Amino acid sequence: MQIMKAMEGYRAYSAPGKALMAGGYLVLDPKYRAYVIALSARMHAVVRAIEPKESDEFEINVSSSQFNGDHWCYTLCAETRYLPLEKNQKKNPFIEMVLVNVFKYFQPQRASKIEVEIFSDDGYHSQSTSVTKRNAFKQFSYHGKSITEVPKTGLGSSAGLVVVLTTALISVFRDEMDLQNVKNLQLVHNLAQVAHCQAQGKVGSGFDVAAATFGSIVYRRFSPQLITNLPEHMDPTYVTKLQTLVDDINWNISNARVSLPDGLKLVMGDVNSGSETTKLVSKVKCWYDSDPVRGLKVYQFINRKNEEIMTALTELNGLCRKDPDKYEVMLRALDQNEESKIQQSPEFSKIRKAVQEIRLKFRQITQESGADIEPPVQTKLLEACSRLKGVLTGVIPGAGGYDAIALIVTAESNLQLQTEGREEFAAVTWLDLHQEDVGVIEEAPLHYQNFIELT
């Protein structure tokens, strides 16, 4: 009772990370679709508005105490058109752009102090020297370094942060924030895309923000001009243009929900390294632009293979419903690595063949563009993984490079056990993650209280 009282006025939300299994690079163009899996690693925000304030200045304190006690303290007000100022000039462009866009969109007048606590699940960062704290509901890792200094695994921490923070702030300005309501999800998505795109320097397709909002999806992006055509933040027309863009314009994105077929799961292996997506993207763009006719042909080929993968996954979904016995036999063949039986499954064969062909093309692009999309060390690792029992296929998701690898494997398989102590897997840490269907959800604020350090 005492605890419940103390939690009054708090709201909590979480949003998932992502792995782009098919469609990397191509998805930057609205012509092509991508297959995005949402992950069980989530970014969380607990929010509370303490009303009202004496002055007309809003104060927004965002803390991310897992990262050496990181916190940002912003003030903003209607008179300065909601331009956020951080008290100690600490930079976090993602938080800043969320504040700019949510405040400009809602135009709140009655100043208040707002507190937001961010928590992120382990999957987002390499966990070499962290300390675990837990309560009866959740546990989080605490690092001795700031957020910008802890190595990332590439699961989309910034998109998760932007989506969950946008949701938390919207809930302060809106009484009703039912996340089953498509209209509300669309509001979160559109505001979060604008904020993420502005913070990131307008390079991404937005698949990570879409997955954090809607969950596992087949994604087709919006036209980039929707956001790049917005004027500068301080332009007097920004507010109405933002509101129109968020509420009235059809973004024409696809976000059809998908799920991996039953009996299959996603496994991610952190290689403790990481890549800079923006550099890879600009090198690939140079490669494409140097011979656009050939570039288009290569992309069209990769796109056919991406679509084949998506079709085969849908077919597997159908087969496991229509003929569960046959499907079960196929899964067991994968489990035992019985190559001749696996080849008898047209769906498995199609997926494996299409992934091989896509990877081959990306290895060629790697050589020609200088962008390390599939560097030899990752090729070697993926080949070694493909020989393990239960592995259907594997890729370096998203932009590729030295990020975590992603495998689709049978639910029964245990890669940890199969790879323990083996030289070729020495660099890999299997992440404790699984596919998740849903995107941003409401959580119980009580689950984020009184964390105790494990000894």
Ligand SMILES: Nc1ncnc2c1ncn2[C@@H]1O[C@H](COP(=O)(O)OP(=O)(O)OP(=O)(O)O)[C@@H](O)[C@H]1O
């Ligand atoms: N828990 C957090 N608390 C505060 N800020 C965070 C948190 N997690 C991420 N961020 C912000 O997001 C930035 C990292 O975003 P970035 O887009 O570089 O990586 P990512 O989204 O994790 O990876 P990728 O884009 O490769 O999937 C951090 O520097 C910080 O500004």
Ligand SMILES: C[C@@](O)(CCOP(=O)(O)O)CC(=O)O
């Ligand atoms: C290369 C690209 O298609 C995928 C990048 O994915 P990731 O950030 O590496 O997971 C860029 C994008 O879609 O934003």
